[in-house]
Amino acid sequence: xxxxxxxxxxxxxxxxxxxxxxxxxxxxxxxxxxxxxxxxxxxxxxxxxxxxxxxxxxxxxxxxxxxxxxxxxxxxxxxxxxxxxxxxxxxxxxxxxxxxxxxxxxxxxxxxxxxxxxxxxxxxxxxxxxxxxxxxxxxxxxxxxxxxxxxxxxxxxxxxxxxxxxxxxxxxxxxxxxxxxxxxxxxxxxxxxxxxxxxxxxxxxxxxxxxxxxxxxxxxxxxxxxxxxxxxxxxxxxxxxxxxxxxxxxxxxxxxxxxxxxxxxxxxxxxxxxxxxxxxxxxxxxxxxxxxxxxxxxx
Numbered sequence: 001x002x003x004x005x006x007x008x009x010x011x012x013x014x015x016x017x018x019x020x021x022x023x024x025x026x027x028x029x030x031x032x033x034x035x036x037x038x039x040x041x042x043x044x045x046x047x048x049x050x051x052x053x054x055x056x057x058x059x060x061x062x063x064x065x066x067x068x069x070x071x072x073x074x075x076x077x078x079x080x081x082x083x084x085x086x087x088x089x090x091x092x093x094x095x096x097x098x099x100x101x102x103x104x105x106x107x108x109x110x111x112x113x114x115x116x117x118x119x120x121x122x123x124x125x126x127x128x129x130x131x132x133x134x135x136x137x138x139x140x141x142x143x144x145x146x147x148x149x150x151x152x153x154x155x156x157x158x159x160x161x162x163x164x165x166x167x168x169x170x171x172x173x174x175x176x177x178x179x180x181x182x183x184x185x186x187x188x189x190x191x192x193x194x195x196x197x198x199x200x201x202x203x204x205x206x207x208x209x210x211x212x213x214x215x216x217x218x219x220x221x222x223x224x225x226x227x228x229x230x231x232x233x234x235x236x237x238x239x240x241x242x243x244x245x246x247x248x249x250x251x252x253x254x255x256x257x258x259x260x261x262x263x264x265x266x267x268x269x270x271x272x273x274x275x276x277x278x279x280x281x282x283x284x285x286x287x288x289x290x291x292x293x294x295x296x297x298x299x
Contacts, residue, residue, distance in 0.1 A: 003029060008140045011114070011123035012040050014082055016075070019046040019053075027060060034061040037137075038165035039112050039125060041082045045070070086114060086161050100158070101151075105131045105175045112161040117153040124150040127166040133178070135170045143170045144178065151182035187244065216274075216282065216297065223296050229288025231269055232281075239271075239279035247275070260297060262290060272297065 003024075006012065015033060019026035030042050041063040046053065049067035057065045064078045104111065108131035116123050124138035124146060136146035171178070213233045220228050247258035263271040264286070274280040274297065284293065 004032065007033070007037055007040075011125060011138070012037070013086060013114075014041050014043070014079060016043045016045065016079070019044060019048070019057075027056070030057070030060045030062055039127065039161075041085075043075075043078055043082070045075075086159055101126070101133075101175060101179075104128055105133075107131065110162075110164050112164055113158055114161070115150060115153070115156045115158045117150075118155045118157065119153070122149075122153075126150065127164045129164045129166070129169070132169060133171045133173075133175055134164065134168065135166045144173065147171060147178050148182040148185060151179045152186040187241070212276075212280065216280070219299075220282075220293060220296055224289060224292050228293060229285035230293075231283040231285060233283075234281055235276070235278035236281050237278050239273055239281055243273055243275045243279050246273075260294065262294060 003015070003017070007015075015029070017026045017029050021029075024032075026044050026046070030044065033040050033042055038061070042061065043064035043066065044057045044062045045066050045068060047068035049065075054065045063082055066075060066078065101113075104113070105128075110129050113126045113128065114123065115126065122138060124136065126133060126147070127135040133147065135143065136150055138146045138149050141149060213235070217230065217233055220230055242263075243258070243261075246261050258275060260275075261273045263273060265271070268286075269283040270286050270288070270290075272282040272284065272293065274282070282293075282297075284290070
């Protein structure tokens with residue numbers, strides 16, 4: 001029972017168990033691990049070894065089977081060989097998990113990634129099958145809740161194990177929405193901090209809001225014409241949290257400073273957001289010459 005609690009609350013790399021134990025025997029523990037933690041390798045030790053028992057252990061998912069009496073060196077060798085497989089795909093230190101995991105998705109890799117948050121020392125596991133995130137685990141959380149926790153970590157050490165023991169997709173979501181949701185939740189739990197790139201634009205944009213809006217309107221209409229699809233211009237603090245999240249996403253994926261965004265929410269109008277003390281919002285017809293408008297605003 002202590003073993004089950006330990007599995008639930010900790011990231012375990014390897015289990016070595018005797019077949020004969022009180023409350024739960026080794027086969028029951030092996031079956032539980034294969035069902036709930038299929039990535040964890042299990043080595044079974046027994047003093048009542050028979051060929052049939054070894055076959056049952058192998059078929060049940062055990063990676064190693066050692067009969068008593070045994071030399072401690074043989075057990076140590078088996079443990080080291082098994083643990084080396086955890087990082088057979090490489091180890092990286094102090095990396096941005098979001099950027100790296102986007103590459104895993106794009107390359108459609110099948111792998112198991114073990115991560116450690118440098119700040120909190122928490123450990124988590126992500127399971128990818130052909131680029132899709134199938135499951136995640138950290139502490140006693142699994143699925144999307146665990147993925148949100150892991151994606152909120154700023155800098156991690158990680159190791160890559162080729163192969164994925166999880167065969168059922170328990171996440172059912174693309175990677176980018178999960179990362180953005182993790183950042184949103186993290187922002188809710190931290191004091192609001194305006195990104196440096198947005199702060200610089202705030203400091204530079206001291207002109208009156210009405211003058212700034214008039215300047216944008218004249219520039220768009222003069223260079224594109226009355227058929228530009230411009231609907232309205234205004235400033236609204238409601239969009240400030242969106243701007244902060246988009247700016248942090250840009251920093252996370254190393255896209256550079258956030259200057260403006262084009263938002264298609266499926267409404268009757270689309271939105272162009274420009275950061276400032278109050279976000280400048282330009283509403284346009286979805287059929288507008290979007291690229292031309294963005295180029296004019298960026299000049």
